[in-house]
Amino acid sequence: SATGKAPFEVTRLYLPRMGVEPDKSKNEAAGNMAKDMKSVLDKTCKALFKTAEQMKGRAEHRRSKAPDYKVGDLVWLDTDHLKLKDRQSRKLTKKWIGPYRIKEVKPNAVELELPKRMRVVPTVNISRVKPFKGPLPGQRVDRPGPVVVTQEGEEEFEVEQVVDARLKRGKLEFLVLWKGYGDKDRTWEPEAHLENS
Incomplete structure (x- = not known):
């Protein structure tokens, strides 16, 4: 359909005869x-x-042009297609996570410096990232703090101090201040998450 010709006509430069071609009509109408x-x-x-x-x-006129990304730029990553290990519910998961630094720029994709614990492919389409222009008021940014790399190649965050403990549903939890993070980033962690601490 792109050439407007039959494949036979393109390769042989003529159309095959069918053997039953009707005579040309002498009727002018x-x-x-x-x-x-x-x-x-x-x-x-x-x-x-x-x-x-x-x-x-x-x-094309309505389509917004993708930002020109450069190596070293910070971007937010869309979580819609990610299989995150600690995701309990898609609806309750943050829409955008990061910011993450761009390691390489490709024509229609970027390669990000992602933590190994995420276990996702670091190359993503540019439609799945957006430029980081600073956090919104009240928005918590997942800053990468100091980490220890285990023998298996997994990253683990360092505990600076265990601030408090509690029993929740019969299980022991600790309020942890992470090394490299502030007081507002403290989290309650189950005992199993602190095995190597």
Whole structure:
């Protein structure tokens, strides 16, 4: 359909004979009708092509241009398609996480410096990231703090201090101040999360 010719005609430069071709009509009205039908078909094809080009132009005009990312830029990462280990519910998970630094820029994708504990492919389409322009008021930013890399190659955050303890549903939890983070970033962690601390 792109060439307007049959594959046989493209490779052999002629159309094969079927062996039952009708004789050319000597009736002038039949010839005129065939010409008119071909003319209508050609005009319709041109109109459809013109309409498709106009629709493409309008769509490209409305489409917002992706930001020009550079190596070292910070970006937010969309969590919609991520399989995060600690995700309990898709609805309750943050829509954007980060910021993460860009390690490499490709034509339609960026490679991010992601923590190994995330276990996701670091190369993502540019539609799944957005520029980091600083946190919104009241928004907590997941800053990477000092980490220890275990023999298995996993990252673990260092505990600076255990501030408090409590029993929750019969299980012991600790209020942890993480090394490299402030007081507002303290979290309650179950005993199992602090095995190597």
